Each structure stands twice: as structure tokens, then as C-alpha cells.
């Protein structure tokens with residue numbers, strides 16, 4: 001069984017003080033949530049917050065013993081040096097991050113990170129002991145042109161170049177169609193499932209059946225409490241990467257609840 005991965009990507013929201021405030025409220029939500037603590041304790045569900053790097057320490061300290069983990073939204077591939085403004089893998093480790101998002105569409109399209117740079121980041125993060133949430137996804141025009149699969153295959157192959165099956169155990173793949181991010185337009189469960197199944201088939205072709213059964217594939221793009229169950233019921237979707245709806249403790253906990261209470265998995 002693949003552990004469900006319910007992740008909040010805070011993007012550029014919440015400095016240290018608002019992070020403390022968030023987790024004080026989140027504690028309350030967690031105490032009253034239906035089945036979330038139990039699911040976290042028995043390995044059914046994992047809850048992870050990708051907070052701004054500056055807020056990691058505040059998050060880790062305030063969350064204390066809550067059954068949640070933390071990650072960063074970006075990392076540089078060098079360990080240290082004259083790279084003004086950058087943050088390294090060892091620094092994230094020191095701040096007790098376990099995960100890092102690499103290849104988010106905002107990094108690809110606003111900050112023009114290339115497939116080659118993302119590959120260096122993925123390699124460094126894995127070598128440094130972090131688990132990577134590697135994002136792939138097509139633009140609206142690529143979907144309309146019928147090239148979504150080609151784009152995802154290119155991103156997959158380039159991002160994971162040189163990553164072997166052992167290293168792949170530290171990779172989670174998130175399918176995030178760019179047109180569904182922050183737009184309120186969710187991909188239909190069928191479309192999301194189709195591409196997530198395709199991603200699993202890419203893993204099978206490159207790494208074999210065992211790796212493709214084990215890898216977790218997430219969907220992200222306008223996930224909210226109302227559409228979580230339908231998405232999580234898809235056979236090839238093991239979790240969600242949530243932007244906007246992760247900023248409110250009450251909506252994020254509802255997503256975590258609805259993910260557990262989903263109907264039977266179907267294809």
C-alpha cells in the first residue's frame with residue numbers, strides 16, 4: 001500500500017510569525033479532525049507542509065509532536081559557496097526539512113529554471129538525503145495541441161536523467177497541469193488519472209514494475225475539500241499538492257479528512 005501524501009505548498013505566503021499562528025490553529029483542527037491523527041499514526045496518510053525556507057524553523061518548533069513533516073519549495077544544487085540568495089540541501093537538513101519541491105511550474109515558467117538545472121537540483125537533493133517532490137505538467141496550449149504526454153515525458157526523462165532505481169525511492173512525482181494551478185480550474189478526475197497512469201507507465205519503462213508500483217504520484221492544481229475525494233479515488237493518484245487551500249488550517253484539514261474518507265479506489 002502506498003502511503004497517501006497530502007501536501008500543502010504555501011508558496012510565498014506566511015513568514016515565521018504567521019506560521020506560528022497557523023500551527024496553533026492547526027493543532028486545534030487536528031484534535032477535532034475525523035481520523036487524520038489515526039491515519040498518520042498507522043502510516044495510511046502523510047501530511048507535509050512546504051513552507052517558505054525562512055519559516056521552516058518556526059514551523060518545526062510550533063508543530064512539535066504533531067504528525068506532520070516539512071519541506072522547502074526550492075533548493076540550490078551546490079552545498080555552499082558564493083551563491084547570494086540561495087539555500088543548500090545541508091541547510092534544509094539543518095532546518096529539519098525532509099522534503100523539497102523541485103520543478104514547480106512557477107519555478108519553470110516565472111524563474112525560467114531549465115530541465116538541466118532541475119536535474120542538478122534533484123540529484124543534489126537525493127544525494128543529501130532529502131525526498132524530492134518533482135513536478136511535471138503541461139501548459140494550456142500544449143494540452144490543446146495534444147502534446148501533453150510529450151511534454152511530460154520530456155520533463156520526466158530530463159529531470160530524472162542519471163537517477164537510478166535506488167535513488168528513485170526518494171522521489172515523488174506531482175502532476176500539475178499549469179492551466180489548473182491557482183485558476184480554480186481543476187483537471188477532471190479522468191484527465192488527472194489518465195496522466196498519472198501515464199507517469200506510472202514512464203516509471204515502469206525506465207525503472208521496472210516494482211518501482212512503478214512503489215512510486216507515489218500526486219495531482220496538484222486547484223485542489224480543494226470539495227474535489228479531494230473524487231481525485232483521491234483514482235487508482236494512480238496517491239496524494240495531492242495543494243496551494244491556495246493549504247493556507248487555511250480548516251480547509252487543509254478537510255482535504256486530509258476527505259482523502260481518507262474517499263470512495264474505493266477506481267481506475
Ligand code: PGA
Nearest residue numbers: 181182221222242243244
Ligand atoms: P493551487 O496550487 O492549489 O493554488 O492551484 C497548486 C500548486 O501550485 O502546487
